Amino acid sequence: MSNSHYPNPFITQRADPHIWQHTDGHYYFIASVPEYDRLEIRRSPTLEGLATARPRVIWRKHASGPMSALIWAPELHFINGNWYIYFAAAPSDKIIKGLFQHRMFVLECSDADPLSGKWQEKGRVKTPIDSFSLDATHFSHDGKSYYLWAQKDPAIEGNSNLYLAEMSNPWTLKTAPVMLSKPELEWETRGFSVNEGPAFICHDDKLFITYSASATDENYCIGLLWADLFADITDPTQWHKSQTPVFTTQADNRQFGPGHSSFTQNENGEDILVYHARNYTEIHGDPLYDPNRHTRLKTFTWDKEGMPVFGEPPADDA
Incomplete structure (x- = not known):
């Protein structure tokens, strides 16, 4: 059984956390x-060391234009020998027709060290619909490179759905996007109708995508999609959706709105769920501007059917 414990919270005031375990051992x-105004990276030879590692700012928002506000949910990936950061940005913090105006962008670093190397803006990842889009992630499967993200389709009720497309390079889609999931269940539509923050993990003979649903307060929770290892993952009918959330608010532990997960493994090979959550519900104003979504780590296991068992978010350390 998994038994590694990490400080909770792990890193304070860091939402939408993403950890990359690199081949350099770090x-x-x-x-x-x-502040939603910059991108910073921290590095450690140990997983626990990330909590105290010094962050390095590698990019700041522009003074104006499409990358000048609300820098959200960055992810760091190493693809074909180069480093990439996917992130969402908006031209302003104004809400138009009920939504912010985010689009998805990419930075590239061809140096070995992403903290000291030079980062170049590769521009926007363009999708067929020009609409609110965010929370991009990348994964490789069966020799192909895939882009997975959340986006609003004006023809579909709700704020955002999950889409998947193959990539021709790390900033260009190769195939037409397919919609894998939309907010339709009761727990996906509390406060806001949202599917966002997807994360990919493969285990044994199955592929999994976790995602976050509902408003970013105590209603925020994690859902699950899965497909067979050899399925055509660009066929939405091959993906199955859990009818209940797999990781949710635990009031007894004072853990509210766990979500925006990613995955890593610790030095012992244990699987780690990386996520954020608050330890209170008394939020004044827009939850997005409450800074106390803290990064948290939790080991998890797999059941005899090969499905993930996340359990419940543990209480903060005393």
Whole structure:
């Protein structure tokens, strides 16, 4: 059984956390900062060391234009020998027709060290619909490179759905996007109708996508999609959706709105769920501007059917 414990919270005031375990033996951490104005990376030779590692700012928002506000949910990936950061940005913090105006962008670093190397803007990842889009992640499967993200389709009720497309390079889609999931169940539509923050993991003979649903307060929770290892993952009918959330608010532990997960493994090979959650519900104003979504780590296991068992978010350390 998994038994590794990490400080809870692990890193304070860092939402949308993403950890990359690299072939150089180091762990790399990136997340949204409360000011939503920059991208910073921290590195450690141990997973636990990320909690105290010094962050390095590698990019700041523009003074104006499409990358000048609300820098959200960055992810760091190493693809074909180069480093990439996917993130969402908006031209302003104004809400138009009920939504922010985010689009998805990419930075590239061809140097070995992403903290000291030079980062170049590769521009926007363009999708067929020009609409609110965010929370992109990348994964490789069966020799192909895939882009997975959340986006609003004006023809579909709700804020965002989950889409998947093959990539021709790390900033260009190769195939037409397919919609894997939309907010339709009761727990996906509390406060806002949302599917966002997807994360990919493969285990044995199955592929999994976790995602976050509902408003970013105590209603926020994690759902699950899965497909067979050899399925055509660009066929939405091959993906199955859990009819209940797999990781939710635990009031007894004072853990509210766990979500925006990613995955890593610790030095012992244990699987780690990386996520954020608050320890209170008394939020004044827009939850997005409450800074206390803290990064948290939790080991998890797999049941005899090969499905993930996340359990419940543990209480903060005393």
